[in-house]
Amino acid sequence: MGELFRSEEMTLAQLFLQSEAAYCCVSELGELGMVQFRDLNPDVNVFQRKFVNEVRRCEEMDRKLKICQPTQSHWLSLRFVAGVISRERIPTFERMLWRVCRGNVFLRQAEIEDPLEDPATGDQVHKSVFIIFFQGDQLKNRVKKICEGFRASLYPCPETPQERKEMAAGVNTRIDDLQMVLNQTEDHRQRVLQAAAKTMRVWFIKVRKMKAIYHTLNLCNIDVTQKCLIAEVWCPVSDLDSIQFALRRGTERSGSTVPSILNRMTTKQTPPTFNKTNKFTSGFQNIVDAYGIGNYREINPAPYTIITFPFLFAVMFGDMGHGVLMTCAALYLVIRESRILSQKTDNEMFNMVFAGRYIILLMGIFSVYTGVIYNDCFSKSLNMFGSGWSVRPMFETLNENKVLQLDPAVPGVFNGPYPLGIDPIWNIATNKLTFLNSFKMKMSVILGVIHMMFGVSLSLFNHLYFKKPLNIFLGFIPEIVFMASLFGYLIILVFYKWTAYDAFTSKDAPSLLIAFINMCLFNYGDVTNKPLYRGQMGIQIVLVLIALACVPCMLIVKTMVLRRQHLWKNRHLVSSGMAVGLSVDVVPIKRALILEYIPDAHLLSLQFDFGDVAVHQAIHTIEYCLGCISNTASYLRLWALSLAHAQLSEVLWTMVMHLGLSSRSGGGFFGLSIIFAAFAMLTVCILLIMEGLSAFLHALRLHWVEFQNKFYTGQGFKFVPFSFESILEGRFDE
Incomplete structure (x- = not known):
């Protein structure tokens, strides 16, 4: 259990990548998806990093490919609007379209040779015809608003090729001479686009990968010779061989003769948490x-x-x-x-x-x-399996008054328990709800206490792994004893009542809830609730005293032991400092000087705030003790929702x-x-x-x-490896 069900052991490693092999090595690591790069240039602006130009080129290509990216229905068709606008407004109109639509539109315009008459003023104006290609309803709304703002006149234009050909046939006869050329150009363009469409998805993936690689390379340091990139990565220890093989494969792809180097580093930084999962877990x-x-x-x-x-x-x-x-x-x-x-x-x-x-x-x-x-x-x-109750008396009762109440104390009616689960006869009994209430309430308490005690038991394995014996003796043991003395005993009473009282004497059985309350209040003079067994009072008094004794162990003893450990550690470090030549006045010396002479001085706290430690321990103790009560009551939701x-x-x-x-x-x-x-x-x-x-x-x-x-703190941070799979997943519909 010490190693079972724990997160993967992680290590901090340093990579030395040759400049010509860095791209291929990072690409292989992305395919592997087992390393998390650290940013070694946190103070450098993103626009001042070495590979910023490559990232920009990838973003530009990514933008262009978005227009024709694949969707659920294989491909999205381009949409367009057409119209005319005053010739002098064309430059401003084009710039506005580019900025508002972020370059995701394509504008073609041509000047109209003959001037047109303005229907409002009667003046002759020169205009240009334009057509704007775009994709999606959002861009369509933006384009139309811009056209309205520039007072452009939009004209309906058929979208299907057949309708466009019919309209083109009725235009000026001068276009007829160019129709053959236009058709040939259209056919050629269609063949080129069809050929490009087959590889569009591949291009899109490649651009995304290149962009991610250059972003990652910007996290690396470059040595003074400009020939080596230095990176620091978190990676699982179990995957070091796979990472080495990926680096070797990347070096071979690049044609470099200098191998990439991976060195494990010793660090006191907390590694990220990585739990391997599959589609089931x-x-x-x-x-x-x-x-x-x-x-x-x-x-x-x-x-x-x-x-x-x-x-x-x-x-x-x-x-x-x-x-x-x-x-x-x-x-x-x-x-x-x-x-x-x-x-x-x-x-x-x-x-x-x-x-x-x-x-x-x-x-x-x-x-x-x-x-x-x-x-x-x-x-x-x-x-x-047939009911465990006599059927004939049941039908006689139903024929007489249409109301059936099951009472196991009536002789000759109850013959024994049902082999599996609840007896079906309870489904027609009027006291069914009373019976199920008692059964499910006790079942909820049993399951809840077992679940909580299992959680407390798991904390023991954390204390053993992290080598914290103080938390075992003054944390785990008092906690498990406190819960077992009170609520574990309550479970035993439930099972004892089920076995000690049969169906004919169950009405005379004492209430467990009242018995448990009297136990905690040391109230044993209640004549309305008799004891379940002989010597019950003595055993319960001992159990409550044991539970109460666990409280100062967690509240006071652990705080005093922590203070004593701190004082002993200080004396030990001071004596170690004197052995290496420090003066007796080592405690007032600045921490930097202590670190210079005493290697373990990072463990030294020059001040021990007893009040903070005592308050923290008091909060934990009160939270646990009251939580045992409230959490047990919380499991009654199993009964209520059922x-x-x-x-x-x-x-x-x-x-x-x-x-x-x-x-x-x-x-x-x-x-x-x-x-x-x-x-x-x-x-x-x-x-x-x-x-x-x-x-x-x-x-x-x-x-x-x-x-x-x-047992679970849950204050770590997740291992986020550089992985092409996570980068590309679900991104094609953006």
């Missing part, structure tokens, strides 16, 4: 990263979240029918993921659902499992589907089809989407607040 890692990027080499909650997140969701959502529908929807996305990925869409909602397809798949599977436990399928129970989902499903069945099945009108199959369509639509919209989203958000909160805060 990436969704769960995103859930964890949304809370905060983990500290370097901290335990990663994502692998545990793969199981706990869909399970807690299913506890709130549990229904066999709804779980099957959710599983089928997720399976469709999983099976057709290759085709869906090839057909990218701009629908953000669909893209978000598709990215979490494996999360939804597990949530659906777990919901089927909990639905079996609850014996709930579209609010109906399935009688698979009942809410079941009741809402039952209401939907009663008010919609039940009416259609019990109707005796002549509508027959047609009426039932309409009712079933309404029931299906409401089931999907309300019970699957709305209720599913609600359960998802509550499960998210349980993991972020109640589980992860026990």
Whole structure:
């Protein structure tokens, strides 16, 4: 567990790249996508860097290629407007178009030889005809507004080639002599454009890669000889061989005879956090990263979240029918993921659902499992093994008063528990809600305490890995003992009550909630709530005293030990300084002088603020102790949302589907089809989407607040490697 489920071990490395091989080496590293470059020129303006001209040329080519970039429908067609404008306004008109449209329009204009008569004034004016090519509705609106501002007259022009030919045939006869030349030119241009269209996507990718490479090269330093580039990168230790091979491959591509060098550097800077993922685990890692990027080499909650997140969701959502529908929807996305990925869409909602397809798949599977436990399928129970209650007395009761209340204390009625899940007879009992309330409330507390204790246990592995024994003895042990003494004992009482009291004596069982409150208040004179077992008072007093003793261990003892460690470290460094020739007055000396003589003086803090440390420890202790209570209560949302989902499903069945099945009108199959369509639509919209989203958000909160805060700091920064895949992904529709 020391190395399991941790972020990748990272190292800071220095690259020495020959100038002629730098481009190819960085290109290979981009294809690999395993190094994160550091900016070694933070004080240099972006317009003063060495490769700024290359970046500008790439941006200009990128701008030109955007006009003909590929889209979902293979290619976008160019659109245009045509009209006439006063000849003297042409230069200003052209500049305004270029600036407002950022160079994404193409203007062609020609002077009209004969002057035209102004219909308003009757004067003879000289005008020019123009045509403006552009792409998209946004540019169309801008072009039209500019034309209106310059008082240009726009004329409708057909867009199809056939209509344009018909109009051209009716123009002046002088164009007829040039028609053959124009047709040949058009054919030639079409062939050239078709040939270029086949490689347009390749050009676009190459330009984007070149631009990214030159941006990265601008992060490097150049030695005095101008023949070597020096870069610093963060990279995973496990991928060093792959990075070396990429550098060697880039050097060979460039034809350079001088190899590129990679040296590991020793640094005290905190490395970025890198967790390797695949298409299955990436969704769960995103859930964890949304809370905060983990500290370097901290335990990663994502692998545990793969199981706990869909399970807690299913506890709130549990229904066999709804779980099957959710599983089928997720399976469709999983099976057709290759085709869906090839057909990218701009629908953000669909893209978000598709990215979490494996999360939804597990949530659906777990919901089927909990639905079996609850014996709930579209609010109906399935009688698979026969009821554990005597059926004949049940029907006699229903025939007499139409009300059925199940009471296991009645002799000859209850024969034993149902083999799997909830007995289906409870579905028609009027005290069903009372029974499920007790069952699901206790189940929620059990699951919540186990989940929290597991989170506290994971903090032990962090303390062991980072070699912090003080946090183990005065942090982890008091925390786990405090929680186990109070809430772990509460779980034991729940199981003890289930086993010690059978169906016939359950009414006489004492209340666990009142017993737990009396335990914390040392109130043992309550005659209304008798003890569960002999010697209960003594054991509970000892457990509460143990829990209370853990509080000063975290609050006071740890603070005093930290202060003592600081004083001991100061004395040790002072004595080390005297051994190397420093005077006795070493403490008042400036920190720079201490660092010069004592290598470990970076650990020395000349002042130890006891008040700050005490306040910080007090906040942590109070937060943990009160959090154990509030977090346990927070898990009751498992009980509340589970009942809410079941009741809402039952209401939907009663008010919609039940009416259609019990109707005796002549509508027959047609009426039932309409009712079933309404029931299906409401089931999907309300019970699957709305209720599913609600359960998802509550499960998210349980993991972020109640589980992860026990061991996960989440204050690191993410490893962002230089990768062509991430640069090009989703950028073709910009």
